Amino acid sequence: MPEMDAAKLKEIYATMVRIRFFEERAITEYRKGLPGFIHPSIGQEAIPAGVCAFLREDDYIITTHRGHGDIIAKGARLDRMMAELFAKETGYCRGKGGSMHIADVERNILGATGIVGDGIPIAAGVGLGCKMQNLDRVVVAFFGDGATNSGAFHEGVGLAAIWSLPVLFVCENNQFQQSTPMRDYTRLTDLADRAKAYGIPGITVDGNDAIAVAEVARESIEKCRKGEGPILVVGNTYRTVGHHMGDPGTSYRSKEEVEEWKKKDPIDRLRRQLLENKIATEAEIEEIHNATLRELDEAVKFAQESPEPKVEEALEDIYA
């Protein structure tokens, strides 16, 4: 076991559980009739939990269409997130954004995007702003493996590299660009090799091993903070559900493959580690679960009971 204190490990575990349970609950609610799309990250939770474990409160993140996990790991409130999925006035975006656009500027969660890849140059700019103002802050850009194909990735990482910006680029590599497996969009077997085009470090980590992710993140974040950024970290993982709620996730991969990955579930894995190493007791773990479930009951209640936005508010927040 690593040199992380028990509290931190339990915190990481709790974060993963929060993400998983939030999304499971969101799926349930979605099936009952929420609007729009949601893209769950089930199976991928170790990456946001591990990366955000060593971010400071005033560090920034920017994420993607599959961003619930990243946002929760950075500390967002589940009730306001849920309310946003319900398209309510109390949602983070007052019902205007939905699942793909949640932000929480109080917690320096600068937003998500429905346009894959776009967050990467934006994160470079956040890094620039931090550096120019000597803010001593780091920004993490989360994105998927498919996003590394985009021009936005190239331009964004390129800019961060030449200006040595404090940006940690975190690729949540679930090995599929929607339905297209890695082997069909790149010759690389290790996406961290993309870093070589920019002369920056590229580090690959088992993205289902929360502790390993956290170790890599801790080191990388500190390097970025010291001016040794940017760094690219690729966590290899797997989404064990469909691309979004409309996708059974069966046309482009085998049941066996999905089952194999379910066995490598990152939450189960950390739980075993916590128990085996006597870092947490069954009871403590159960309490983490129960507390989260209670919080989610509250969150759903909050979302349900919150008012709808007034339709005229559609025209607010537009200045030209």
Place this chain on the structure above:
Amino acid sequence: MPEMDAAKLKEIYATMVRIRFFEERAITEYRKGLPGFIHPSIGQEAIPAGVCAFLREDDYIITTHRGHGDIIAKGARLDRMMAELFAKETGYCRGKGGSMHIADVERNILGATGIVGDGIPIAAGVGLGCKMQNLDRVVVAFFGDGATNSGAFHEGVGLAAIWSLPVLFVCENNQFQQSTPMRDYTRLTDLADRAKAYGIPGITVDGNDAIAVAEVARESIEKCRKGEGPILVVGNTYRTVGHHMGDPGTSYRSKEEVEEWKKKDPIDRLRRQLLENKIATEAEIEEIHNATLRELDEAVKFAQESPEPKVEEALEDIYA
């Protein structure tokens, strides 16, 4: 000296001279009053001459704003090129395109672009078309070092790589993106390292050594033809004139640097090699020069005497 026959070496030399003299003449004419911009490639001629020496007639090229050299090397007519710079009806684009847009489909010169980087994905598509139709043809995409910063580069090379297309990507690295030196836009010192992001070969060559370029090109073109493409070749060179006619080229580099590079002039170099190795005589070389000058006199005459397009033709070639 390499295993290239004397005829080929003289051909390469003649090509370089054609490029140089064409551009020098274009500059003279421009100073007398041609419209628009021209971007001369003086100092960079070894790359197009070397690369095109081993292209077949039915192979394709696509080039850039600084494309005169590439186009001449692929065999375009100097008179129709000159006429285009004069904006005449007999110009390659009938006066609609100008220096940055010359194409000659008869010679499989598919065009140039004023938008830096855009030719790269287009070249990937040409490669795709060749492959899908089993055409046994190769396409060369010429572009500058600055273009490797663009998303278009990333996406175009990425696509060619995953589909193993017969595309040779040739970076004419004159070490400046307009006024910005390499060290200000990338951490890389060898731009061929960009290839590592796509799992394709990246080869660096002295871009002022026409023979070395031709050797690398011959091998790379054959590999592409055999299905081992794409390949990235970076020729390191220098533009010894300004970015375009409006730029004295002095604000972003020292006179000394320019003078150093003038000493490495690729045409002088090959001439010396031809003479020292008794591949060509002074008389032969003089005849190459003189023949080119005569051709250019004809070309300028042709351009001068050609009619202007009728202005109403501005509306031709538009279908929607």
Place this chain on the structure above:
Amino acid sequence: MRELTYREAIREALREEMKRDPKVFLMGEEIAEYGGSYKVTLGLVDEFGHERVRNTPLAEASIAGAALGAALVGMRPVAEIMYIDFSFIAADQIINQIAKLRYMTGGMVKVPVVIRTQGGGGVAAGPHHSQSLEAIYAHIPGLFVVMPSNAYDAKGLLKSSIREDNPVMFIEHKKLYGEACEVPEEEYLIPLGKGEIKRPGKDITVVAYSRCVLRALNAAQDLAKEGIELEVVDPRTLKPLDEDIILSSVQKTGKAMVVYEACRTGGFGAEIAAIISEKAFDYLDAPIKRVAALDSPVPFNPKMEDYVLPNEDNIKAAARELMGK
């Protein structure tokens, strides 16, 4: 006659053209096994294989650029941009290269590229997946812009688009995919640039395209009960635009309304209104009305979305106003 949905009609057009001409092929994100976001291309990979139904990397600029390149050497690509919202990533290739290359080379090359994409709101997909952006492409010389409003038109227009030697933006509407109408088994083509009167009427000319044709037809049905007869004119292609069918309708009715789902300001309906006001001014006996989306991104909340997008009620209200009722 058999009915097909818009989705099926488009798929059938693709299938027929691919069978007819081996140079026709498809490229785009997730179009093979997955069948595309709205399942339009579902099954085509089984029939034509991965050579001709090509999944691409997530890299829209290269999708468009490579389509152009392939077209330059004799292929006839149908490239899909999954949502028109993402087309901005490809817009430089579409606008600066695809639309202009024939022109820039003095006519030396042909550019038989079809960009298939879809737009529009109505599924609570939020601001990045709901836009109506046809005005942007219709402003660009060289691009055909096609926006079919029903399955029959979609099939005939797509087949013509694929046979066209110049680039076509073929813009579908996500809320039309499930709409069905009669589509004959026999082959037919619809020429690009010819509009159609979807419903004749004597009182007001309503120019509408894509999903707004449905909205206009629904409104017309209701208004007929009030004695107001809308003439619903569907130009079907915005570029080239069938000005004649619009102007002769306005000459008849003397009143004009333009309905479009894009943001009101700078939408293509402004162009249509400007044409009418310039070329049929003497026939007009009332201001030209525009019924369009409010100038807003498309919000996620479905009620807000409904509020922002134009609907039957807006059309009816405008019609009554035009009739002075």
Place this chain on the structure above:
Amino acid sequence: MRELTYREAIREALREEMKRDPKVFLMGEEIAEYGGSYKVTLGLVDEFGHERVRNTPLAEASIAGAALGAALVGMRPVAEIMYIDFSFIAADQIINQIAKLRYMTGGMVKVPVVIRTQGGGGVAAGPHHSQSLEAIYAHIPGLFVVMPSNAYDAKGLLKSSIREDNPVMFIEHKKLYGEACEVPEEEYLIPLGKGEIKRPGKDITVVAYSRCVLRALNAAQDLAKEGIELEVVDPRTLKPLDEDIILSSVQKTGKAMVVYEACRTGGFGAEIAAIISEKAFDYLDAPIKRVAALDSPVPFNPKMEDYVLPNEDNIKAAARELMGK
């Protein structure tokens, strides 16, 4: 009073705002030692250093995206896109992110980004360096679109743009850089969204912006000799558009012409014409004329270019037609 060129006035606005507010900085291609393609930023790097006058890689999407990111954390970037023709590469960031982020987050963030760029023809720069593309950005809710026609306006509007907490597309015209007019030494601001009557006249309202204001003023001078008095209205910003100044002029003259350098079809002049025809219909006694570029890429040959772009003669001819002469 001293005169400044448009170029100098813009440079002075940048300098003053950079001095006033340390958060203001410039980024773009070749803007430092080189001073930008049209030398607008020449010398500023000497004054403010490379930290605040940042040369970027050739990567327009990242220029726009990074400007947004920097703005999100308190900076006030002025990002330059060298030619508006290249802005398509950045268009996804500009339109989908910069324009919408405040909205999408329910108002949580401010986006003080200025995108400075320049467009227009007249220097034989060919189809990739001569476009007029304002209509595309003016169609997008959330973006201010500013198009100054002289040095005085350019300075005052740019200073306001830099102080605006929402994104601004600030579109200069390459043929105006050398034009001079009086610009006071004292600081002044011009509010975004306020037009100005550049020449009063009673016969025809001519709405023109950017370089077309010059064309209209020249035409007006000639026409005055024929007894036709044009009222030249310069909205200065297209978004927000000063509808009042346009409509009240039309109410006075009863005749309207819109002049713009973009392609006629789908240009922003169509929007202006549509507004007039909707909101001032009862005052109009003639069709609304549009004088614009022909629907063509801008060709290289200077005479062809002149043929394609709108000019004084076109304005005069349209005016005479409107006056029935």
